[in-house]
Amino acid sequence: MIKKIKIGLIQSKSLGTIQSNIDLAIKNIKKAANKKAKIICLPELFLTNYFCQTESHSNFKLAEKIPGTTSRIFCDLAKELGVVLNITMFEKKTSGFYHNTSIIINENGNILSKYRKMHIPDDPGYYEKFYFSPGDLGFKSVKTKFGKIGPLICWDQWFPEAARLTALKGAQIIFYPTAIGWHPKEKKKFGKSQLESWITMQKSHAIANGTYVAAINRVGVEKKGKKKIEFWGNSMVIDPSGKIIAKAGNKKEDILVCEVDYKKIDTARQHWPFLRDRRTEFYKDILKNPEDE
Numbered sequence: 001m002i003k004k005i006k007i008g009l010i011q012s013k014s015l016g017t018i019q020s021n022i023d024l025a026i027k028n029i030k031k032a033a034n035k036k037a038k039i040i041c042l043p044e045l046f047l048t049n050y051f052c053q054t055e056s057h058s059n060f061k062l063a064e065k066i067p068g069t070t071s072r073i074f075c076d077l078a079k080e081l082g083v084v085l086n087i088t089m090f091e092k093k094t095s096g097f098y099h100n101t102s103i104i105i106n107e108n109g110n111i112l113s114k115y116r117k118m119h120i121p122d123d124p125g126y127y128e129k130f131y132f133s134p135g136d137l138g139f140k141s142v143k144t145k146f147g148k149i150g151p152l153i154c155w156d157q158w159f160p161e162a163a164r165l166t167a168l169k170g171a172q173i174i175f176y177p178t179a180i181g182w183h184p185k186e187k188k189k190f191g192k193s194q195l196e197s198w199i200t201m202q203k204s205h206a207i208a209n210g211t212y213v214a215a216i217n218r219v220g221v222e223k224k225g226k227k228k229i230e231f232w233g234n235s236m237v238i239d240p241s242g243k244i245i246a247k248a249g250n251k252k253e254d255i256l257v258c259e260v261d262y263k264k265i266d267t268a269r270q271h272w273p274f275l276r277d278r279r280t281e282f283y284k285d286i287l288k289n290p291e292d293e
Contacts, residue, residue, distance in 0.1 A: 003263060005146045007173065008037030009256040011235040011248045013220035014049045018062075021047050022070065025087075026077060028255055033081040035257040038107075038146040041086040043218040043235075044154045044177040045100065048090070050231075053224040055130040063092040066103060067111060079109030084144045088153055088177045090131070091116070100132045102151040102177065104142045113142040117153040118162060125183060125229055128155070141169035147262065150174040150211070157201055157215065160208065161286070167209035168275070172262055174205060176215045181231035184221075195232055195250075207242040210269040212260050214238075219251060240268035 010028045015021055025042055032040045045051075047070065051059045064070060066089060078085045084106055091101035091114075100117040116135030120128045139162060142149045150171025156162045157176045166174055180198065182191050206213040219233040236247040237258045246258035269275060 002146060004259055004261050005039065006035070006037045006257055006259050007214060007237065008032030008035065008040040009214055009216045009235045009237065009246075009248070009254075009258075010040065010042045010046075011217060011219060011233055011252075011254040011256065012043060012046065013218060013253055014046070014222060016049060018047050018070075022073060026073075029077060029083070029085065030081065032255050032257055033083050035255070037083065037257045039084045039086065039144070039149065039173070041175050041177055041214060041216045042088070043216050044088045044179040045090060046087065046177075046218070049222050049224070050179045050218070050229065051224075052128045052131060053125050053222070053227045053229060055127050059131065060092075060098065063090040063098050066091050066101060066114060071103060071105075071111065075105050075109040075111065078105040078107060082107045084146055084149070086149060086151060086175050086177065088117075093133075097133050098131055099135065100128065100153055102153055102175075104144065104149055104151060107145055112144065113140055113151070115140050115151040115153070117156060119155045119159055121155045125227055126155075139165040139169060141166060141171040143170075147260070148172045152176050154178045154180065157198075157205070160205065163205040163209055163211075163213075167211050171211060172265055173212040173214055173260060174209075176202070176213070178215055178217045179231065180217060181229045184228055184230055187230065191232075195234065198232075199234065199236070199244075202236065203238055203242045203244070206238040206240055207268075207272070208274055210240045210265055210272065210275065212237065212239060212265070219253060240265050 118135040122129040150166035233250040248254035
């Protein structure tokens, strides 16, 4: 059983076209692999600009089948480098059904698993409900040669239930490929607190579940008509005690390669036995919506 491995987080800007983003991703994955990373993750929807800033039927042409042309490129790359890849894509399931989907590719170039984003936002500049159906594959822990991966995606990171169920399935590292940032008009007033809240949530998932958490964001300013988002980067790896052990900045592209020691999971859960002390027989009401005031 592997006790320690290195993981790679690719914090990048979108270059605008699918081909240029594929070329950039391949270049960065190779750099991470050269630094001995064995599990490598890219930001959410890395193939394109974040098109969900607006609602446009023309964007559905960006979706593709999985497996398909793009996934095969990264399957071949994973096999060439002997690494596990976690990438997210705009998936066309069938006519009229589309998903924001993470695929886990093993070191032999095979797709081990798909995860379809469960929680879909519909906020100003994040109009994902227009494009994506909620996930229908449930929460997962994917066993790889280098450890058990829990694939979640962006908006999922605000829901403790998602992290808990993923951890209970055995995930040692929960990955959150992400596309999140500031609306420029809000940044001065709310920017600091928004970023701090986001970081706090990731740390809380690591602590509450005794797992590693890796959040992978994009950077740069992306405009769509009059709309604009400044993606805030800050990709990071958090250990099971809640300590940030690797972190990128908020403006520049970066390749974070960080060692993960799986023994720390058991140590954390021995000292903070939150999973042991759950009272599941009293949790049935969590399935209900809040009561009227």
